[in-house]
Amino acid sequence: MVHTPVHASWINQIEIFFSIVQRKVVSPNDFTDLAQVRDRLRAFEGRYNATAQPFQWRFTTSDLDHLLARLDRHTTDRQEQSSIALTA
Structure with missing residues (x-):
């Protein structure tokens, strides 16, 4: 039995790898x-292992902060619109 971490970055990498296998194989x-x-x-395994490189993550913590702020603004705007509609 192999215990793999249950934390999201591992799961994401596994999902990315299997999506590559799905598309290419x-x-x-x-x-x-x-x-x-x-x-x-x-055959794919041999080619992939010969050329594989770590995934380059482009989504930074700053990007996450901006996304969460945008989602918070969106949620707040919707709640305000709902409150206005209910009072009207």
Whole structure:
């Protein structure tokens, strides 16, 4: 058994990797048997391991702060509009 961290950055990286496998290996689903699936996955694994680099995250903590502030403003504006509509 392998215990992986349950924290989001690990889960995100796993999801990103499997989405790459889905796009580049599994789709289109034109396999005639499981041996073809295995062979294509193994070929992809070899190519990916030879060229893989860490993902470059572009979403910074500053970006998160801006997003949260924008969402807070949006929520506050909606609540004010609802209050105005109820009093009218």
